[in-house]
Amino acid sequence: MLGVCYYPEHWPRDRWAEDARRMRECGLSYVRIGEFSWSRLEPEPGRFDFEWLDQAIATLHAEGLQVVLGTPTPTPPKWLVDRHPDILATDREGRLRKFGSRRHYSFSSRTYQAHTRRIVTVIAQRYGNHPAVAGWQTDNEYGCHDTTRSYGPEDLLAFREWLRAKYGSIEALNAAWGNVFWSMEYRTFEEIDLPNLTVTEANPAHWLDFYRFSSDQVAAYNKLQVEIIRQYSPGRFITHNFMGYTPDFDHFKVAEDLDVASWDSYPLGFTDMDVLPVSEEEKLRYARTGHPDIPAFHHDLYRGVKPRWWVMEQQPGPVNWAAHNPSPAPGMVRLWTWEALAHGAEVVSYFRWRQFPQAQEQKHAGLNRPDFQPDVGYWEAQQVARELEGLELPPTQQAPVALVFDYEADWVTRIQPQGREFTYRDLVWNFYQALRSLGLDVDFVKPGGSLEGYRLGVVPCSPILHEATIRALHNTQAQLVFGPRTGSKTESMGIPPNLPPGKLAEWLPIRVTRVESLRPGVNFALEWNGQRYTSSVWKEWVESDLAPVAKFDDGRGALWQHDNLHYLAFWPTVAFLRAYLGHLANRQGLQTFSLSEGLRLRRRGHLTFAFNYGPHEQQAPASPQARFVLGGRMVPPHGLSIWES
Amino acid sequence: MLGVCYYPEHWPRDRWAEDARRMRECGLSYVRIGEFSWSRLEPEPGRFDFEWLDQAIATLHAEGLQVVLGTPTPTPPKWLVDRHPDILATDREGRLRKFGSRRHYSFSSRTYQAHTRRIVTVIAQRYGNHPAVAGWQTDNEYGCHDTTRSYGPEDLLAFREWLRAKYGSIEALNAAWGNVFWSMEYRTFEEIDLPNLTVTEANPAHWLDFYRFSSDQVAAYNKLQVEIIRQYSPGRFITHNFMGYTPDFDHFKVAEDLDVASWDSYPLGFTDMDVLPVSEEEKLRYARTGHPDIPAFHHDLYRGVKPRWWVMEQQPGPVNWAAHNPSPAPGMVRLWTWEALAHGAEVVSYFRWRQFPQAQEQKHAGLNRPDFQPDVGYWEAQQVARELEGLELPPTQQAPVALVFDYEADWVTRIQPQGREFTYRDLVWNFYQALRSLGLDVDFVKPGGSLEGYRLGVVPCSPILHEATIRALHNTQAQLVFGPRTGSKTESMGIPPNLPPGKLAEWLPIRVTRVESLRPGVNFALEWNGQRYTSSVWKEWVESDLAPVAKFDDGRGALWQHDNLHYLAFWPTVAFLRAYLGHLANRQGLQTFSLSEGLRLRRRGHLTFAFNYGPHEQQAPASPQARFVLGGRMVPPHGLSIWES
Amino acid sequence: MLGVCYYPEHWPRDRWAEDARRMRECGLSYVRIGEFSWSRLEPEPGRFDFEWLDQAIATLHAEGLQVVLGTPTPTPPKWLVDRHPDILATDREGRLRKFGSRRHYSFSSRTYQAHTRRIVTVIAQRYGNHPAVAGWQTDNEYGCHDTTRSYGPEDLLAFREWLRAKYGSIEALNAAWGNVFWSMEYRTFEEIDLPNLTVTEANPAHWLDFYRFSSDQVAAYNKLQVEIIRQYSPGRFITHNFMGYTPDFDHFKVAEDLDVASWDSYPLGFTDMDVLPVSEEEKLRYARTGHPDIPAFHHDLYRGVKPRWWVMEQQPGPVNWAAHNPSPAPGMVRLWTWEALAHGAEVVSYFRWRQFPQAQEQKHAGLNRPDFQPDVGYWEAQQVARELEGLELPPTQQAPVALVFDYEADWVTRIQPQGREFTYRDLVWNFYQALRSLGLDVDFVKPGGSLEGYRLGVVPCSPILHEATIRALHNTQAQLVFGPRTGSKTESMGIPPNLPPGKLAEWLPIRVTRVESLRPGVNFALEWNGQRYTSSVWKEWVESDLAPVAKFDDGRGALWQHDNLHYLAFWPTVAFLRAYLGHLANRQGLQTFSLSEGLRLRRRGHLTFAFNYGPHEQQAPASPQARFVLGGRMVPPHGLSIWES
Ligand SMILES: [Zn+2]
Ligand SMILES: [Zn+2]
Numbered sequence A, B, C: 001m002l003g004v005c006y007y008p009e010h011w012p013r014d015r016w017a018e019d020a021r022r023m024r025e026c027g028l029s030y031v032r033i034g035e036f037s038w039s040r041l042e043p044e045p046g047r048f049d050f051e052w053l054d055q056a057i058a059t060l061h062a063e064g065l066q067v068v069l070g071t072p073t074p075t076p077p078k079w080l081v082d083r084h085p086d087i088l089a090t091d092r093e094g095r096l097r098k099f100g101s102r103r104h105y106s107f108s109s110r111t112y113q114a115h116t117r118r119i120v121t122v123i124a125q126r127y128g129n130h131p132a133v134a135g136w137q138t139d140n141e142y143g144c145h146d147t148t149r150s151y152g153p154e155d156l157l158a159f160r161e162w163l164r165a166k167y168g169s170i171e172a173l174n175a176a177w178g179n180v181f182w183s184m185e186y187r188t189f190e191e192i193d194l195p196n197l198t199v200t201e202a203n204p205a206h207w208l209d210f211y212r213f214s215s216d217q218v219a220a221y222n223k224l225q226v227e228i229i230r231q232y233s234p235g236r237f238i239t240h241n242f243m244g245y246t247p248d249f250d251h252f253k254v255a256e257d258l259d260v261a262s263w264d265s266y267p268l269g270f271t272d273m274d275v276l277p278v279s280e281e282e283k284l285r286y287a288r289t290g291h292p293d294i295p296a297f298h299h300d301l302y303r304g305v306k307p308r309w310w311v312m313e314q315q316p317g318p319v320n321w322a323a324h325n326p327s328p329a330p331g332m333v334r335l336w337t338w339e340a341l342a343h344g345a346e347v348v349s350y351f352r353w354r355q356f357p358q359a360q361e362q363k364h365a366g367l368n369r370p371d372f373q374p375d376v377g378y379w380e381a382q383q384v385a386r387e388l389e390g391l392e393l394p395p396t397q398q399a400p401v402a403l404v405f406d407y408e409a410d411w412v413t414r415i416q417p418q419g420r421e422f423t424y425r426d427l428v429w430n431f432y433q434a435l436r437s438l439g440l441d442v443d444f445v446k447p448g449g450s451l452e453g454y455r456l457g458v459v460p461c462s463p464i465l466h467e468a469t470i471r472a473l474h475n476t477q478a479q480l481v482f483g484p485r486t487g488s489k490t491e492s493m494g495i496p497p498n499l500p501p502g503k504l505a506e507w508l509p510i511r512v513t514r515v516e517s518l519r520p521g522v523n524f525a526l527e528w529n530g531q532r533y534t535s536s537v538w539k540e541w542v543e544s545d546l547a548p549v550a551k552f553d554d555g556r557g558a559l560w561q562h563d564n565l566h567y568l569a570f571w572p573t574v575a576f577l578r579a580y581l582g583h584l585a586n587r588q589g590l591q592t593f594s595l596s597e598g599l600r601l602r603r604r605g606h607l608t609f610a611f612n613y614g615p616h617e618q619q620a621p622a623s624p625q626a627r628f629v630l631g632g633r634m635v636p637p638h639g640l641s642i643w644e645s
């Protein structure tokens, strides 16, 4: 199903009815509204104006459109901020982050929590049982503009409470953090500061707890909204629109309180701005299509975050916020929409209905131009709507491959990279690209999530192995491949007493006695299966009674296996992973492909989809018996085919 | 005529007379003094000491030298700042900009305005009718060191008043800025903040008004000084010394209150520091000459700002403030001086008489060395003085080509570049270089300035077309070439209801329905006149009933013409502009040249000047009948020739 | 002798005895302890706990180990900072530098000085006569994390007092700084601010005095500690552990109050992080060995700082703080240790005994792993200890070559580089590398230090020639080579009245009339001894009655000589210096070598050492009669040989 984001408050009322009619004509079913409209809903302190929203919803309803109503908390009005400056967040440099754009609040502000309760209650009470309201969106894009972490007085107070609750006694905290080092010991929780603006880096355990706290504050703030909505709006789903790779908070945790995950997909901007790392050469090649693995990575991630998921904002044309904002190649809006559906999206909703000719996003395209004419995206959306009419999409099944995605791993390696090029993001991306270029479908699983039923599992890097994670790793027949630094940290961000991989060593008897981080250009090689692979970035020294599966050229063991567990004691490149994971997949009975650049596959039930991000026609890897239900054996450039197998 | 900047307060009194004598011997006529001497003029609050200045002026007068007296406002003394800390400016990061160098004041400080009135009145009263005082300079280099915009409490109060005066009602402001977006609506003018330190970018309309306000504050501050001087110093000219490309304020507006524009020309520093964009290869080639178009660009700009203009500070040797400070190639001080005269300068004044061996500029060369010996520049200045004796310079005539230079365009595209490489500066520079390499003389015209009498006009980019601009564009027979984004904005920084080019579409019936900004390396091509041109950066989609003059290789129209109006729907390179503007110029009966690198032409009345920035002798493109009045047909490296035609 | 840094407070008490025993077994003699333990020594205000330290020292003593006791002042505890926030430093941007890591104090805080007196007195009283305490270390790594200069209210007050003491009258200061420029004149010392956060750069004389003041504050703070220790701990040596190239304070001055200099040697981190400039190619080549001249440079520097010197912290494995942290090549820990001894170190002490598995440095290797097993460094240290048993090291003799190292020169050129690439560090490094690749031993001499007995002296750049310096330069028979800008400044950071080289011109009659700083790529050439040398960065114009020894290709003189004095009027490359200094050395009867990359020589008494940083065996340049006392004629990769000659 398709939807759109709409801002009735931006347009004259006499246009609303026509807008609604044309949405229906386009084939849209859902309309998200309201999430930035606080100044219109409460123009003066305590004076509410719902009349316009009543009419807007009624107008959409009249055309049979379903509404997703956003709470307006990403943008508190100026009068509220002026009355309560303690709402504002503080950046890492200690500067107040002022009113004048959006997300100008700290999750830890008690005042803001109170006013959030107030506004959400009023809105939920009014619209909770409206027949047009199908669901709710809390706030908008948590964490956008680096707003997860704030460094002000309210944050400090909340952080101290969080620590007190976690550790109970200051002695326990001192021991957990190792504060005897550099005389960092505290006598009371009141002595603890935030970890920013220290003379040199603060204790990494201090940072890690601050990251965890900040993530928890997002979840708590979201839960605060959810509980009110559930009370007044029974039977409606609740979602939040997440963003492209934003590891600052644990999305799994936030989503525990949601019914539906959703995310905002801007393939061109993400490719230009390195939301996931894209080489310069790929940035040029995919400037007008986006990198072929970027949307899929997020579709799979957010399907892992929640089985029911949407694309809440789908790029419909050039955007305004990247360093470069080209026009999508013709056909790409349709392709992106279909790809989301192939990966299991319930709804793909375009952002936005019409380009608004003022303010910050005035150059962000919509389905319609600011002169009220349909833009390119309108026609491509309509095409998808029509194509969908003839096609029933089967339910999404479990994939054969699991990727254990670990937000905490991002924090740990970001706080203490040890080598400049070691980032969790890049490592996960290598694993994902390798799997996708083999034509394999991938499920993202949270640490501790069940791995039953998978044939292959990859854990790119999980420094901290919590009890639940260990248990899940044990309860699977899958071949499990662990990346470097897995098990290298205790829960308190220390080195395990038995050295890495810590608790994992009970099942995979190896011991990492030393690690090296390497400057780009300081390379090493390893040989596996008669083939030589070069890498850099990271290398580990392992002691074990096992014989290594592969060796570095200095004779040390590079790859270790015991039963179904495999450990990579180095930074694996895509080339190596494609070979090794392909080999394991085949051994596990999975068919793999050697997909050419730009071609990607995905199954949904009995349907197989092929997407061609490249500029030339490519042949779909379909069996001769395949029955094509959309497109054909030759997949056109920037096009797709679907077949039954 | 020639002049020099002099600081008698830096030198022992017993040297003044000899200095004055040697100035005369060098052939200098004007001496600028006083602009940094507040601590000597008012050493204690309210206690003035004019005795030294009386004597200094008398000494210069005795040698027949004319004085340009600078008001000392760029450097208020410490005691004044300590008494009134509200004088200080605040930077964009919110930090106070402290005393200890210069320009340590905010234009919006009411205290500083009052003290400016006080000191300027006293000085103007004392020297206003002195026979040696030929003119005045207000302050020094407005905007230097990023001082146009300030972000403190005084600035905020003044900004609110400015907005109140402009919009009358807060509703009007909210509508103009589109503040319904992201709930940015204000209830009163007191709710408005400055646009810095917001969570993400502030409303571009907010920024644009803040830029306009800041520019207006410069003009108001200058006017405050001018009015006092006019009252007490009748018959003297008033100038201000502007800088190399400094778009932060509207120089046309400031100059409305002046008699003479002047500017400070440092060709080597400007080339090294990218005051105008210079490729790395050109930086090396022109390290000791400066880029051949940089001085001329500014001469033409400031002649457009005011018909009477000077070079107030001419580089006489190595300076101290660039990243690299080489010595000018022998002859360059002479060449630069002559080039300024060729472009119409009344006076070229060297900075400074003698290198001061202390403080910030101790490594800034003067005409004399700190050991009191003449430096290289002295001899080159003297040579020009002697050459000038035998030559009467005719008045400067209107050029055949007009370039509409638009400060607001710089602000609009800087606030909202939409593509990282799109800067107004670079675009204007492309047009200017193309025209100059064709051997064409160029006048800079302000938006709304008359275009009558020109054969060719270029508007590199004017997003906001004010009424007067439209009128001027209509009242000319010139071929008019518009660059991309012209007409793309309303006065309130929105998209025009009819889409770009907005009001221009009434005369040039096209409609820009989409724009693309492109990463370097994402290129496109167009074909015109049988030739293929490649470009990048920016590309527009145009709808029109017209047939395009040239097409992109994707078949869309790239270049549109109607009557005498031409529109470039892309980022034009110098190569393309040289071809297209040369073609139009020829069609309009103008002779063009294909000047080799480093050779540049300029006419003044019946005289034609050729300047050779290159290291090899070059032949002047003079007719066989040309009569050379300086130099000859072969222009030596770093030299010039002048002939009558 | 060998030592180690140990933190008993990090480990269970029941492990101390075994640790001590194994230290002895390893062959270690000294143990540094205590320097970060304030929170354990005074866990509550005024309540001291020495019991643990008593026992720790007793335990070490029992194994015959000698203790170097560190004062715990680099890490005041949180309770002290909370009681006296004026202890904290302020960074250049005006931000408080908070508690949470180390070095969180300003040298100018009167409160901190008082508490330093208090804690040092208590500790010195208690342990001053302990038989196991052989010496003391004051604080730890002064200046680390950019802590030499602080910009807070306490610093301002102290700076004003320092200025008052230096200048006596404000008129004298105004004259010395040239404050008439830009009306920067002060009426009282109370008007003076710190030079940060000015609108554009502050007066360089203002900066230079602030740099001098900040350096003096370090020396005064150190002296404060030293005087207390001397009072209560007679007969013990006092040291401080300096760092890799840290020019912010004058180490010669601080060391005047010490008995022993020591420094912390981390060859791999220093190579990766450009502590001295290393090309990208060398960074790769020497990633696991460190650049071969980096340890030696510092050994020679700190031997110049104090004849008795130690390496207090020797890298024993990968560290945690560089951008990349590779493992040292096998053998390098041994090589580095021997090289320090060859250069005259009394003791080489490893950092640290055991890797601590928590807090900031948890990935910093020690001699032992966190799982209590010996790490690679342990075995290499033990090997050195055994090798040392059979070998008596003779005293260190004066080297034939002196390098005058001038901290103030770093400040002057950093404050006013005049050309972006001109840094004192790079220039000194060029001289040092040239000398060392010729196989020459080098002594570092402070400005004004005696040059008697040297055959060759180099003064890479000493802009300010104090009286004592001039005197020392005059009292030597050495050939003296001066680099550019020597003598170019007065004591007040002005240009000398007679132009550069100022006072030096009395003996070397030249006059620098102009300088040029050049963009990389703007090259010049000079010819000397039939060979052409290319350079960039810096070039001077010299007037003299002398005939130049070498000329630039523009005909000006490049190299000037008079008697034993030589002046380089340009930025000298390593290639040129190797040729010219080698020529002078040979003329002075010194043997030079053309050492291959990675091979380095050093003599200590009758012993000659060869160190091979390269990956291949190399032949030692030993005479056929040489008697090898360690290793042999072929020096293995990452190994060394020692012979008697
Ligand atoms: Zn969004
Ligand atoms: Zn100037």
Ligand SMILES: [Zn+2]
Pocket: C141, C264, C313
């Ligand atoms: Zn250290």
